[in-house]
Amino acid sequence: MTASAAFRLDRVSVTFNGTAAMHEVDLSIAPGEAVAFVGPSGAGKTTFLRLLNATQRPTGGCVRVDGRCLGTLSSKELRALRSRIGFVRQDLALVPNVRVIHNVLAGRLGRMGLLQSLRAMTFPSQAMSMAAHEILERVGIGEKLYERTDTLSGGQQQRVAIARALCQQPTALLADEPVSSVDPARARDTVALLTRISRAEGLTLCMSIHNVELAREFFPRLVGLRGGRVAFDDAPDAIDAAQLADLYRLSAAEMLADGA
Amino acid sequence: MSDRAVAVRALHAARPRSTYVRWSMIGFAALTTWAWWAGDFDVADFLSPRRMANLERFLGEVRPYPLHGRPWDWGVAWHWAATMFTDGVRARAFELPSGAEAMAVTLAISVAAIVLAGIGGALAAFPAARTFATPQPFLPGSDRSKAFQRRAWGALLHGTRGLLVFMRSIPEYVWAYLLIGMLGISAWPAVLALTIHNTGILGKLDAETVENLSPRSLAALRSVGATRRQVAAVGAVPAALSRFLLYFFYRWETCVREATVLGMLGIASLGYALSEARVRDRYDDMLFYVLLGAVLVLIGDLVSAIARGIVRRSA
Numbered sequence: 001m002t003a004s005a006a007f008r009l010d011r012v013s014v015t016f017n018g019t020a021a022m023h024e025v026d027l028s029i030a031p032g033e034a035v036a037f038v039g040p041s042g043a044g045k046t047t048f049l050r051l052l053n054a055t056q057r058p059t060g061g062c063v064r065v066d067g068r069c070l071g072t073l074s075s076k077e078l079r080a081l082r083s084r085i086g087f088v089r090q091d092l093a094l095v096p097n098v099r100v101i102h103n104v105l106a107g108r109l110g111r112m113g114l115l116q117s118l119r120a121m122t123f124p125s126q127a128m129s130m131a132a133h134e135i136l137e138r139v140g141i142g143e144k145l146y147e148r149t150d151t152l153s154g155g156q157q158q159r160v161a162i163a164r165a166l167c168q169q170p171t172a173l174l175a176d177e178p179v180s181s182v183d184p185a186r187a188r189d190t191v192a193l194l195t196r197i198s199r200a201e202g203l204t205l206c207m208s209i210h211n212v213e214l215a216r217e218f219f220p221r222l223v224g225l226r227g228g229r230v231a232f233d234d235a236p237d238a239i240d241a242a243q244l245a246d247l248y249r250l251s252a253a254e255m256l257a258d259g260a
Numbered sequence: 261m262s263d264r265a266v267a268v269r270a271l272h273a274a275r276p277r278s279t280y281v282r283w284s285m286i287g288f289a290a291l292t293t294w295a296w297w298a299g300d301f302d303v304a305d306f307l308s309p310r311r312m313a314n315l316e317r318f319l320g321e322v323r324p325y326p327l328h329g330r331p332w333d334w335g336v337a338w339h340w341a342a343t344m345f346t347d348g349v350r351a352r353a354f355e356l357p358s359g360a361e362a363m364a365v366t367l368a369i370s371v372a373a374i375v376l377a378g379i380g381g382a383l384a385a386f387p388a389a390r391t392f393a394t395p396q397p398f399l400p401g402s403d404r405s406k407a408f409q410r411r412a413w414g415a416l417l418h419g420t421r422g423l424l425v426f427m428r429s430i431p432e433y434v435w436a437y438l439l440i441g442m443l444g445i446s447a448w449p450a451v452l453a454l455t456i457h458n459t460g461i462l463g464k465l466d467a468e469t470v471e472n473l474s475p476r477s478l479a480a481l482r483s484v485g486a487t488r489r490q491v492a493a494v495g496a497v498p499a500a501l502s503r504f505l506l507y508f509f510y511r512w513e514t515c516v517r518e519a520t521v522l523g524m525l526g527i528a529s530l531g532y533a534l535s536e537a538r539v540r541d542r543y544d545d546m547l548f549y550v551l552l553g554a555v556l557v558l559i560g561d562l563v564s565a566i567a568r569g570i571v572r573r574s575a
Contacts, residue, residue: 129272130268133268143271145272146271146274146276
């Protein structure tokens with residue numbers, strides 16, 4: 001079992017060109033915890049996840065991973081940290097015209113030198129091929145190892161993206177609306193897969209998700225975000241319909257604004 | 261060997277492979293070898309003493325004339341360059357145009373040519389676009405055209421495309437050569453040569469842009485009753501305009517370069533001044549025109565890059 005990451009936000013604010021995307025948020029996530037982030041478009045879910053893997057700098061406050069404040073780390077330390085945090089995006093961001101194995105092994109790039117990565121991207125060693133196969137089997141598509149990535153179905157490609165994140169040997173998995181553009185059955189399947197794997201490996205899992213029903217079903221903790229603030233943070237059973245309705249209530253201005 | 265190793269090996273053996281990629285790699289290697297062998301590139305000859313002596317003489321000659329056999333002086337060199345730029349050379353036996361004049365003619369040729377080619381290309385784009393050159397554009401479900409109508413539109417499509425291919429398949433230099441024969445020496449052959457070649461290129465690029473436009477919004481215009489021409493004018497042109505402009509400026513860059521080269525055929529651009537200086541053995545003046553051409557191309561590239569940046573950001 002790999003070590004798992006703990007996250008803590010201390011009065012974190014993020015401002016984009018004068019508009020506040022996150023306002024003095026305090027939150028902590030224990031190692032191995034699974035947390036779902038819900039809330040309307042533009043509530044700050046993506047910003048939140050980007051803070052956790054240090055791809056977004058807070059404009060105020062401090063993001064701590066395993067107790068260390070990210071602002072104090074050198075760029076080398078940040079790279080090492082990012083290499084251990086898996087990120088699964090809605091648009092998958094796979095390289096379409098290479099074989100699946102190369103997309104999976106790309107998860108290791110953060111810990112490889114240039115020559116090593118060139119080798120992994122051309123003639124991977126047997127050990128690497130076997131590692132990639134093992135990970136693909138865990139997400140259920142071991143036989144696709146040498147297929148061209150863009151010949152796979154949407155659901156299979158999503159599994160490749162998850163395999164790439166797992167190949168990082170992560171301490172945490174972050175998933176940014178991984179199921180917002182797939183049909184309900186496949187969405188359920190993917191959320192189940194991610195929560196099952198995280199639990200089995202003891203990984204911390206943070207997922208932003210629009211589907212509140214799925215979040216309630218699979219996650220022991222729900223965080224509602226609205227306008228860059230935490231609206232609620234509780235177990236699904238403790239959250240009532242009025243709170244949820246409040247979360248998604250649109251103001252006239254929001255109704256006309258573009259979602260982020 | 262573990263089960264997994266066996267499984268991975270089996271998957272590797274059964275991996276989908278592209279024979280096309282493999283054969284093109286082999287073909288590429290073979291072609292490179294052949295080119296080196298058939299071209300007879302002799303490295304020893306390239307560095308022969310005779311060539312070296314030639315090179316030395318050339319380097320002596322390109323030194324500005326007032327500085328021949330004298331130590332280098334920036335002031336003198338600058339004065340010489342300034343005179344070349346404003347006055348050129350007025351010797352008893354011959355004249356060389358001023359740098360400013362040659363530069364202006366080169367620029368004028370390139371601008372005139374690209375404006376004509378831009379208009380021609382944009383107009384040709386529609387009959388050359390598969391989505392427009394069809395009996396019932398964007399509403400295939402309502403198509404009740406006869407076979408001869410489909411053939412007529414097909415003929416227009418392929419006719420336009422064929423014409424564009426023909427226009428761009430002949431290099432500017434060759435077009436200019438032919439046109440000088442027809443029209444005599446003036447700036448027109450250069451302008452028309454660049455126009456013809458670039459209309460061929462812009463027509464193709466613009467047609468591809470038009471074909472790649474979102475068919476839904478254009479179909480929506482059709483379904484409110486717009487004609488083919490109305491869809492083109494009101495829907496397609498605004499949507500494609502930024503791409504058209506990107507290609508327009510990109511080709512203008514090449515027009516500036518080519519306008520210089522075409523001067524070597526006797527049209528009064530920088531190329532003419534350059535070849536004229538060479539014929540008179542004025543290597544220093546020749547180098548001046550060469551550098552002036554480089555400056556002009558640099559300015560052209562810069563202006564084009566800025567314009568394209570603005571277009572891209574506003575698109």
